[in-house]
Amino acid sequence: MEKDGKDLFVVILLGFFLMLFMVSFIVIIVVIHRKRQVQNQQKILNLKAEYEKTILNVELEIQEETLGYVGRELHDNIGQLLSLTKLNLSSSKPEKIQEGRHLIGMVIKEVRALSKTLNLDWVEGISLGEYFQKELNKLDQIGFCKTQFKVEGQEIKLIKEKKLVLIRVFQECLNNAVKHSEAQLILVSMVNTSDCLELTFKDDGNGFDLSVPSSGLGLLNLSKRMETIGGKMVIQTKRGTGTEIKLTLPLSIA
Structure with missing residues (x-):
């Protein structure tokens, strides 16, 4: 009887340690899984932040180039058209006044075209x-x-x-x-x-x-x-x- 009691105690003890081992193993697996989840979430957030930063930089660079283009157009193209318009409208000749009106139409058209380039929505079109x-x-x-x-x-x-x-x-x-x-x-x-x-x-x-x-x-x-x-x-x-x-x-x- 005493031996049977010792054997039972050993079995219970082994069962306890086995259960403790299994619980510890499960806890470790859960902790590792959770850690990987956090790392993956952080990786996703980093990729999203990098993507947004890239898009922002690209938009700023294209806008800077667009502004440079607009500046050159205002100076070289529209500025010249306005000067010609002024000269024609200053004349008393009907044909010159008519030409001046035509130039005003061209200026309006050019300004509208430039206004579209300032908005990056042109990319979608x-x-x-x-x-x-x-x-x-x-x-x-x-x-x-x-x-x-x-x-x-x-x-x-x-x-x-x-x-x-x-x-x-x-x-x-x-x-x-x-x-x-x-x-x-x-x-x-x-x-x-x-x-x-x-x-x-x-x-x-x-x-x-x-x-x-x-x-x-x-x-x-x-x-x-x-x-x-x-x-x-x-x-x-x-x-x-x-x-x-x-x-x-x-x-x-x-």
Whole structure:
């Protein structure tokens, strides 16, 4: 009987320790799971904050460029139109007065066009293809270099924020080519598939060494901006062989 009592005590003791072990194990699992949940939530908050910061910076940069453009237009274009208007309206000749009225109409039209550019809502009303073609045409018109633009597939509809980032990255790629490449030809292609949007920017210019830090916004910064909207940027270049920049944005998160 005494032995049976000891065996029972040992079994109960073992059962107690086993139960204690199981409870401890469950508590540890719950604590680890909770910790991971908190870490994941913090990661999500950080990504959201980075995304919002990227969008804000892009909007500010585009607004600054827009204001610079508006300033030049006011001085060079509208200012000249107003001067001509003043000269014509100061004349007593009917044909000059009529010309002055026509110029006033042109001034009103130009001011309305400028007022639209001050609001970034224009981004929602233009397709990426239209915008890229417009920017490349500017280079053709000033005779900087030849450009070609090719589009394949039906363009993907993007939300304003992601479109802004793509526009800004495109602007910087174009600016870098203008400032540093000495290119004779710039080729841009946009391929829209069921999976993603793929934008390729290629020039036949000087190329550069990727290991050397860049000026301006910097290629690393542009790459991070693409990552913020779920995309990526890949660069292929070396001195004397031109540069190819490929931007990819998955359709599932566009």
